[in-house]
Structures are given as structure tokens and as C-alpha cells.
Amino acid sequence: MSAHSLDEHLDAHRRRVEDALAAALPDAEPAAGCPERLASAMRYSVLGGGKRLRPVLCLMAAEACGAGWSDAMAPAVALELVHAYSLIHDDLPAMDDDDLRRGRPTCHKAFDEATAILAGDGLLTLAFGLVAGGVKPAESAVECVRLLAEAAGPSGMVGGQMADLQAEERSAEGADGSAAELEAIHRRKTGALLRAPLEMGAVVAGAPAEERRALAAYGRAVGLAFQIVDDLLDVVGEEAKLGKRVGKDSGHGKWTYPRFLGVEGSRARARRSADEAVAALAPLGGRGDRLRELALALLEREY
Amino acid sequence: MSAHSLDEHLDAHRRRVEDALAAALPDAEPAAGCPERLASAMRYSVLGGGKRLRPVLCLMAAEACGAGWSDAMAPAVALELVHAYSLIHDDLPAMDDDDLRRGRPTCHKAFDEATAILAGDGLLTLAFGLVAGGVKPAESAVECVRLLAEAAGPSGMVGGQMADLQAEERSAEGADGSAAELEAIHRRKTGALLRAPLEMGAVVAGAPAEERRALAAYGRAVGLAFQIVDDLLDVVGEEAKLGKRVGKDSGHGKWTYPRFLGVEGSRARARRSADEAVAALAPLGGRGDRLRELALALLEREY
Numbered sequence: 332m333s334a335h336s337l338d339e340h341l342d343a344h345r346r347r348v349e350d351a352l353a354a355a356l357p358d359a360e361p362a363a364g365c366p367e368r369l370a371s372a373m374r375y376s377v378l379g380g381g382k383r384l385r386p387v388l389c390l391m392a393a394e395a396c397g398a399g400w401s402d403a404m405a406p407a408v409a410l411e412l413v414h415a416y417s418l419i420h421d422d423l424p425a426m427d428d429d430d431l432r433r434g435r436p437t438c439h440k441a442f443d444e445a446t447a448i449l450a451g452d453g454l455l456t457l458a459f460g461l462v463a464g465g466v467k468p469a470e471s472a473v474e475c476v477r478l479l480a481e482a483a484g485p486s487g488m489v490g491g492q493m494a495d496l497q498a499e500e501r502s503a504e505g506a507d508g509s510a511a512e513l514e515a516i517h518r519r520k521t522g523a524l525l526r527a528p529l530e531m532g533a534v535v536a537g538a539p540a541e542e543r544r545a546l547a548a549y550g551r552a553v554g555l556a557f558q559i560v561d562d563l564l565d566v567v568g569e570e571a572k573l574g575k576r577v578g579k580d581s582g583h584g585k586w587t588y589p590r591f592l593g594v595e596g597s598r599a600r601a602r603r604s605a606d607e608a609v610a611a612l613a614p615l616g617g618r619g620d621r622l623r624e625l626a627l628a629l630l631e632r633e634y
Numbered sequence: 635m636s637a638h639s640l641d642e643h644l645d646a647h648r649r650r651v652e653d654a655l656a657a658a659l660p661d662a663e664p665a666a667g668c669p670e671r672l673a674s675a676m677r678y679s680v681l682g683g684g685k686r687l688r689p690v691l692c693l694m695a696a697e698a699c700g701a702g703w704s705d706a707m708a709p710a711v712a713l714e715l716v717h718a719y720s721l722i723h724d725d726l727p728a729m730d731d732d733d734l735r736r737g738r739p740t741c742h743k744a745f746d747e748a749t750a751i752l753a754g755d756g757l758l759t760l761a762f763g764l765v766a767g768g769v770k771p772a773e774s775a776v777e778c779v780r781l782l783a784e785a786a787g788p789s790g791m792v793g794g795q796m797a798d799l800q801a802e803e804r805s806a807e808g809a810d811g812s813a814a815e816l817e818a819i820h821r822r823k824t825g826a827l828l829r830a831p832l833e834m835g836a837v838v839a840g841a842p843a844e845e846r847r848a849l850a851a852y853g854r855a856v857g858l859a860f861q862i863v864d865d866l867l868d869v870v871g872e873e874a875k876l877g878k879r880v881g882k883d884s885g886h887g888k889w890t891y892p893r894f895l896g897v898e899g900s901r902a903r904a905r906r907s908a909d910e911a912v913a914a915l916a917p918l919g920g921r922g923d924r925l926r927e928l929a930l931a932l933l934e935r936e937y
Contacts (some may be wrong), residue, residue, distance in 0.1 A: 364789030425747030444728030453788035459762040460783030469772035480763030483758035486667030493672040599831040
């Protein structure tokens, strides 16, 4: 491992990703093929900040398999575009109906609903074009397209969002849920697109099957830990706001891990997932150290 | 050319496409990875009829380049899924706000808006996965993904829809348009996804560059003819309904070819485009006869 700290490593990757994102998006120039309003909405939504966790995971996976990070930049950018599209569509009035995202108006508030729908559609489409145009050899490009489509598609992220909306309907009608049901939703809604970067990084690095499987297992475990910590942060935020404990006994609200497992139970579950992620990397030896560090750091969620 | 008529040829291809579409879509079974409601909405929107013009063009292009139609089935299905997704999203209240499509409730009416947005997202994503998984060799798959992304993306179909919405805003404010502006919109909104099948058919057939260029030129010209005839049919329908002439002098309504060129001028323009399409196929010799027939038949628009 280099002398740089994990933070420095992540920051360097994030800056590279920011540059690549800005270069990949259409310019907001009327003369270009992409209408100005559409280009502006796409840039607004993608370049408006974010942890860039998915692309950074993809770059780090390629490095862990002995390749350079630049080999993984095309799929890394594509993953972030798909993530950004999913946020735009999830924020729409017909879905989660959110007005704010990262402290700024959501895309349909800053522009309008039609533009937001099209900006999401455009980002998703562009993502596949970037993978096809930016990964060599062709066999690796095809495999990355396949992985991205599977992770983002009806049995992955889109299916998870549908299942989540249906769970909320059932919850609003007073139905009970379980941690297992919640996990089944998140495995698709957020887990699939957190696992894909690891596998795509292995593919562009031409890694042997054992390393690819190790990274996929890592991605699955890290994705779960990430989601549980996300839920915990929501609860902590809500507790601070309400001035009282929430969680297991908070009644028929949104399905969260703290609701089903309690705060301490959720912390333990996240910790166990992070440990599983670390253990999964055994086949990579020392090349997996950065990813091991990251899994444990995610528990603290500075990332 | 075989002894079968063009109609028989098209019908046979349509039946093959219908079967392949039904097989490619997720089953509406709760046990599968795709939630039942999402699978139902996707199947409802894709399997609800349609001319299947894009997939049929793709199969015929492969045949014109000496390949079998089955070599082109994966991109053909993908093209129809992308077409179906674009109709679902265009019909949404925030876009064209249509309640009916092919005489049936639109997806957001038959299900709900959130499901319709996700069904469109799912179809678009699935389309790319099908191309990656169904085209050999990998170089051809990559090229088909690239062509599909370009045709459907921000500088293609999605950009065209954005430009169309903006033109309608300007038109509602009383702005004049021109046939040239209208053509620039349609070249992206509908033209790109009518040209792509021809190029994709050439790619899966491993056709030489000259044949691919010929088919792309054919696709461009046929797409324009198709759009003009579409506009003419609308006008004829409107005239029948209103009992009076509409067209060039119909004031500040929707931008159409008859509005800018008049009915006769539009007919002449469509005819010229079909002739250009026929001429473009010269490098294919007799193998292009079916496509030549189709270009002329589109003028009558039984297809």
C-alpha cells in the first residue's frame, strides 16, 4: 500500500471522477446535438456534488486486481450517471416527491418535470454508450454492459425501487414488515449498483474468476453495511430533530433497519457486514488492503 | 426475392418479433427478481400491439446484407423495447399527457405514474442487456450498443423529445416555425431510432462499410417519409372530424409538415424521400428489393 492515507486516496480518485464526469456530459451549447435545457439539467444533476462512491469503488477494484485506475474510468463514470438518473426519477412527484437533494432543488424543481424525466432517460442511455465506447477489449465492454444492465434493470435497481414503493403502500396500510423483506428490497434497490462497480473493475482488469467472485462478495457485503448505516444516520438525525428516541417502536413508518433491529442491533448488523466484506477479499492478499480499509471506514460514514 | 409478397414477408417477421418480445420480457411471477407489478406494466406496454416497424427493419437489413433474420433478433427486440419505453414516458402527464395509446389506456392510466416511469426505465435498461447478451461476436455487440445509445440518447431520441416540447412551448406563445426546424426535431425524435435498425442489421450481418452506409442513408430517408405520412394521416383524420380543410393555414397549433408545406407539398416531400431511400440502396443490388418495396409501401401507410 502506498504512503497515502485512505482519505487522500479517495480524494484523488474523486477528483479524477469529477473531471471525467464533466468531460462525459453534453455541453450546454445550443449548437450541439443535445438541446441546451437537457444538457443543463443533466449537468446540474450529475455535477451537483455527491460522494462518488460507486465510481471510486470501481477504480479501486481495478487497482486491487493489478490494473490502473484509468482502465476503469469509463464504467466508473457510467455507474455515476446511472446513480444520478435514479435519483432524478426517484425524486419526481409521482415517486418520492422530494424538493431538495444535497441541499439544492431537485431536478424537476430546478427545471420542470418533463425535463427531469428526459434528463434521467438521457443519463441512463449515455451511460451505456460510454461503456461501449470506452472499455477495451470488446469482450470486456460487453460484459460491463451486461453487468450494468442487470444491476440497474427490472431485477435490480428499478425492480428494487418498485418493491420499495409497494412496501411503503403496504406500510401505510398498517402492514408489518421484517428485516429480511427490507434486505430483499435493498439488495436490488441500492445493493445491485454497489456490487456492480466491484465486478466491473475486475472485468476491465481482466481479473481471474476467483478475484472477481471475491470482489462481488465484498460488494454485496459493503452495500448492505452502507444501507444500514444510511438508515442509522436517518434515525440519529430524526432523534436530534424530535428530541426523543425513535427506532424499533416508532410504529408504522418507513421500513428501516433500526425499526426492525433496533439501533444497537442495526449497528451490530452493519459491523458484521463490514467484517464479511473484509474477509471476502482474502484471495486478493495485500492488493485488497485499500478496500478493506474502506469497508471499515464506511461504518463511520464519513464517505 | 422470394415468391412471397411484401405483406407476407412483413407478417412473418412480425410474428417472429412478437414471440421474441414475449420471451425477452420478465414474467409477471412474484417469485422472479422483477416485481409483479413492474413486469405486468412492461408486458402491457410492449405486447399491446404496434407495427413493429423498427424490429422488422432490423431483420430486413440483416437479410439485405446476406445474413439470416435470426442474427438480428436481439437488436430488433431491443429497438422495440426502446420504442415502447419512449411511448410510455412521452404519454406521462408531465409530457404529452395522453390517456389512450392504440385504443387502450396508456401505461400510467392502466397502472400509475410511478409504475409507468419505472416500466420505461426498466425497458430501456433491459434493451441494452439484450444487445450485450444476444449479439456475437463481441465487436458487433459493442457497436450495436453504441448505435442504440446514440440513437436513443441526448443527441438522438431523448434530445428530439426535449426539442419537440420546447417547440410546442414556443408555438403556444405564437412563434412561427419552419419545415427545416421541424425536420431537425424529427431527425432526432423519430428519425434516429428508424435509422438505427438499418445500421444494426448491417452490423450483425458483418456487412462492408459501403452497404452499411447505404442502409443508413435508406433509414434516414425512410424515417423522414414515415414522419411526413404520419403528419398527413393526422391532418386527414382531423379534416374528417372537423369537416373542413386544415393544414397550412391552421394557425398556431402543433408543428406539422402539412402546416409548413401544405398537404400536397407534404405528399410530394414524402414521395421524394421514399425515392431517395430506394436510390440509396443501389450498392445492395437485388438484395435490397424488399426494402425498396417497403419504402414505397410506407407512402400508403398500411404499415
